[in-house]
Amino acid sequence: xxxxxxxxxxxxxxxxxxxxxxxxxxxxxxxxxxxxxxxxxxxxxxxxxxxxxxxxxxxxxxxxxxxxxxxxxxxxxxxxxxxxxxxxxxxxxxxxxxxxxxxxxxxxxxxxxxxxxxxxxxxxxxxxxxxxxxxxxxxxxxxxxxxxxxxxxxxxxxxxxxxxxxxxxxxxxxxxxxxxxxxxxxxxxxxxxxxxxxxxxxxxxxxxxxxxxxxxxxxxxxxx
Amino acid sequence: xxxxxxxxxxxxxxxxxxxxxxxxxxxxxxxxxxxxxxxxxxxxxxxxxxxxxxxxxxxxxxxxxxxxxxxxxxxxxxxxxxxxxxxxxxxxxxxxxxxxxxxxxxxxxxxxxxxxxxxxxxxxxxxxxxxxxxxxxxxxxxxxxxxxxxxxxxxxxxxxxxxxxxxxxxxxxxxxxxxxxxxxxxxxxxxxxxxxxxxxxxxxxxxxxxxxxxxxxxxxxxxx
Numbered sequence: 001x002x003x004x005x006x007x008x009x010x011x012x013x014x015x016x017x018x019x020x021x022x023x024x025x026x027x028x029x030x031x032x033x034x035x036x037x038x039x040x041x042x043x044x045x046x047x048x049x050x051x052x053x054x055x056x057x058x059x060x061x062x063x064x065x066x067x068x069x070x071x072x073x074x075x076x077x078x079x080x081x082x083x084x085x086x087x088x089x090x091x092x093x094x095x096x097x098x099x100x101x102x103x104x105x106x107x108x109x110x111x112x113x114x115x116x117x118x119x120x121x122x123x124x125x126x127x128x129x130x131x132x133x134x135x136x137x138x139x140x141x142x143x144x145x146x147x148x149x150x151x152x153x154x155x156x157x158x159x160x161x162x163x164x165x166x167x168x169x170x171x172x173x174x175x176x177x178x179x180x181x182x183x184x185x186x187x188x189x190x191x192x193x194x195x196x197x198x199x200x201x202x203x204x205x206x207x208x209x210x211x212x213x214x215x216x217x218x219x220x221x222x223x224x
Numbered sequence: 225x226x227x228x229x230x231x232x233x234x235x236x237x238x239x240x241x242x243x244x245x246x247x248x249x250x251x252x253x254x255x256x257x258x259x260x261x262x263x264x265x266x267x268x269x270x271x272x273x274x275x276x277x278x279x280x281x282x283x284x285x286x287x288x289x290x291x292x293x294x295x296x297x298x299x300x301x302x303x304x305x306x307x308x309x310x311x312x313x314x315x316x317x318x319x320x321x322x323x324x325x326x327x328x329x330x331x332x333x334x335x336x337x338x339x340x341x342x343x344x345x346x347x348x349x350x351x352x353x354x355x356x357x358x359x360x361x362x363x364x365x366x367x368x369x370x371x372x373x374x375x376x377x378x379x380x381x382x383x384x385x386x387x388x389x390x391x392x393x394x395x396x397x398x399x400x401x402x403x404x405x406x407x408x409x410x411x412x413x414x415x416x417x418x419x420x421x422x423x424x425x426x427x428x429x430x431x432x433x434x435x436x437x438x439x440x441x442x443x444x445x446x447x448x
Contacts, residue, residue: 041267042350043371043372074378126348128351128352146393146396151266151267153298154295155266172370175395
């Protein structure tokens with residue numbers, strides 16, 4: 001297996017990120033590439049969820065993964081070993097989020113002509129990534145049970161910008177004071193259209209529901 | 225009980241945060257006030273840990289708490305109900321961290337002449353708060369077991385700037401693939417001087433060790 005690719009992302013110089021993100025989405029549409037931006041707090045289970053998701057999708061879609069982190073290549077290495085799909089590590093040089101230009105630097109390292117779906121695993125952070133449009137077609141986030149059901153009250157923007165919220169680590173629900181109903185209520189107060197899907201990435205429970213949602217999104221977008 | 229105070233923090237205009245933080249530390253020293261900055265990812269148990277800590281300390285020290293959040297007053301309310309100490313909510317207006325000037329805006333709302341110890345519960349975020357000196361005498365952080373023992377590899381700066389790392393939620397250790405030894409090794413590779421204290425804020429286990437550490441810090445600093 002060839003060496004793992006680690007891309008050192010440079011700080012974006014674009015003043016108007018929203019325009020840049022729209023331009024990137026248009027370019028991706030022309031190339032037939034669907035970009036999903038996955039966000040969460042540190043340790044919510046993004047990588048494990050993606051491994052489960054990609055292993056269910058890779059027979060029907062050609063997938064590339066970009067793992068953004070301040071440091072280390074733990075995630076890209078794990079992803080490649082567990083799924084075999086093309087996986088690159090983006091180092092943000094201390095930065096707390098990716099914007100459209102930084103996302104583009106990652107995409108340039110993938111072979112987009114041979115890819116249907118790119119998944120960006122954003123920096124683990126519930127604040128800053130919510131403020132920057134990466135150029136993704138859809139935003140997804142994970143809230144894990146141990147973090148608590150009150151997080152939509154404290155990080156409202158993140159829950160507002162996401163099309164789907166995965167509630168992960170449902171297997172440990174009995175050990176935490178977490179109400180799925182209360183959590184859904186808080187999410188829908190901020191974002192009535194958000195899909196909420198409970199999953200357990202460790203066992204794979206519920207992941208099929210997310211996989212179907214993602215397949216539908218990719219198909220609808222290609223037909224537009 | 226009087227109405228809960230919510231302070232809307234304004235963006236800092238100080239160009240040189242390090243100088244400003246040093247100046248704030250000096251002012252606090254003159255007033256005999258010790259400032260602790262507590263950081264962690266969202267949902268690691270900062271508020272619960274502080275409630276346990278403050279209920280053990282409030283007989284010997286006069287304590288004030290500043291709860292920083294993007295939105296909501298959940299934490300300040302909970303803190304005041306559970307401890308009775310003066311507790312104010314700082315709204316950061318979407319900002320992902322506090323710097324020294326923003327911290328000062330919060331301190332201005334406390335009666336520092338009647339306070340020995342102020343604890344700042346920073347925004348739940350492992351990235352940005354590590355980059356800004358708040359003027360605190362000591363930095364503390366919480367890493368909770370469900371987040372995983374690899375977090376020092378991914379958020380090295382946060383672990384480097386903290387004097388003490390509390391490993392919280394040890395009660396759920398059997399349900400997660402978390403090695404305390406491996407975690408300590410990763411922390412000490414980045415910060416050999418960091419104290420690592422395992423706790424369970426829910427049951428109070430280990431909190432006495434942190435309380436003793438904090439008492440020692442306050443006493444040493446006052447005698448300097």
